[in-house]
Amino acid sequence: AIQMTQSPSSLSASVGDRVTITCRASQGIRNDLGWYQQKPGKAPKLLIYAASSLQSGVPSRFSASGSGTDFTLTISSLQPEDYATYYCLQDYNYPHTFGQGTKVDFK
Amino acid sequence: QVQLQESGPGLVKPSQTLSLTCTVSGGSIRSDVYYWTWIRQPAGKGLEWIGRVYTSGSTSYNPSLKSRVTISVDTSKNQFSLKLSSVTAADTATYYCAGGDYVLVNGAYFYRVDVWGQGTTVTVSS
Numbered sequence: 001a002i003q004m005t006q007s008p009s010s011l012s013a014s015v016g017d018r019v020t021i022t023c024r025a026s027q028g029i030r031n032d033l034g035w036y037q038q039k040p041g042k043a044p045k046l047l048i049y050a051a052s053s054l055q056s057g058v059p060s061r062f063s064a065s066g067s068g069t070d071f072t073l074t075i076s077s078l079q080p081e082d083y084a085t086y087y088c089l090q091d092y093n094y095p096h097t098f099g100q101g102t103k104v105d106f107k
Numbered sequence: 108q109v110q111l112q113e114s115g116p117g118l119v120k121p122s123q124t125l126s127l128t129c130t131v132s133g134g135s136i137r138s139d140v141y142y143w144t145w146i147r148q149p150a151g152k153g154l155e156w157i158g159r160v161y162t163s164g165s166t167s168y169n170p171s172l173k174s175r176v177t178i179s180v181d182t183s184k185n186q187f188s189l190k191l192s193s194v195t196a197a198d199t200a201t202y203y204c205a206g207g208d209y210v211l212v213n214g215a216y217f218y219r220v221d222v223w224g225q226g227t228t229v230t231v232s233s
Contacts, residue, residue, distance in 0.1 A: 001170070034219055036154075043203055043226050044154065049219035050212045087154055091207075091218040095169040096156040 002026050004088055006099035012107040019075040021102045023088035028068045032092035035064055035073045038101075039084045047086075048073065078104070109134040109141070111204050111224035119198075119231050125191040129204030129224055136185045137162050142207045143187040144220060145178060147200040155200075159207070160187055194231045201226045 003026040013019050023033065031051035036044040046055045048064040051071060061076045075082055083106060088099040115127035129143070136143065144159040158168035160178045168176050177190040191198060206222035 031215075032217065036220075038154075043205075043223035044220075045223070046219055046221045049210065049221075050215075050217035053210075053212055053217070055219070055221065089154075089156075089220070094167050095158075095171070098154040098156065100153045 001095050002029060002090055002092065002097050004090055004097050004099040006086075006088060006102050008102060009100065010103040010105065012105055013078050014107045015078055015080060017078045017107075019078050019082075019104060021073045021086055021104075023066075023071045023073070023099050025069045025071075025090055025092075029090045029092035031067050032090055033066070033071050034089045034091070035062075036087045036089060037082075037084045038087065044087060075104075109206060109222050111206060111222055113202060113204050113224045113227040115227060115229070117228060117230060119194055119229060120233050121195055121231055122193055125189070125194050125198060125229055125231070127189045127202055127204075127227065127229070128186050129188070131185045131187070131206075136180055136187060137182055140208045141222070142218075143178070143180065144205040144207055145189045146203045146205055146220075148203070148226075149197075149200045157189065157191075157202075196231050199229065199231045201228045 005024045033051045035048040038044040052064050064073045085101045085103045087101050110132045112130045119125045142159045145157040158178050160166045175192045180187045203226045204224040205220045207220040209216040
């Protein structure tokens with residue numbers, strides 16, 4: 001199975017900060033990657049698909065890039081509602097695998 | 108807009124079979140758009156992909172669970188289901204049903220899981 005390694009595992013940031021989360025695949029996965037946001041007690045929510053395409057309705061402060069093995073999710077100006085855990089998910093092959101998550105909390 | 112709702116027992120005894128159902132509303136499970144998926148999450152931990160089924164009945168499973176898992180579609184009830192046999196405490200988790208589709212981006216199709224149920228917590232305990 002392809003391993004997805006996110007970094008950092010957690011970070012503390014203030015409102016207005018620029019936040020960057022990385023996801024590295026154990027082998028090349030083209031652009032077959034999505035980013036998901038999960039708040040406590042809630043289901044994950046799709047933010048990004050195809051490595052860099054913004055899902056409809058997701059604020060433009062979220063952006064992502066990458067291809068092959070290295071991917072990044074960026075929040076340009078952190079908002080109070082963005083405090084959550086973020087996961088990457090590869091669907092290049094089976095089994096689909098998630099990163100271990102990055103928790104963004106209040107600094 | 109498609110919505111999903113999980114249902115099933117919240118408590119299962121060790122060695123028994125965990126059975127969950129996901130009801131699809133706002134759309135047909137016969138849709139050739141969606142792959143119907145199960146994902147789980149132990150309390151305080153990360154997400155694990157269990158497997159998915161297409162409307163045709165074609166399935167893909169996580170090899171770590173493959174010998175114990177069955178995902179199927181019931182078109183008459185607009186539902187899909189998860190069965191996980193021989194459960195242990197390690198199977199205690201919140202189980203999510205989800206729907207994923209393929210979208211065309213710059214001439215290629217990409218997968219996205221864009222519809223999620225709210226999740227249901229299953230505890231394995233005697």
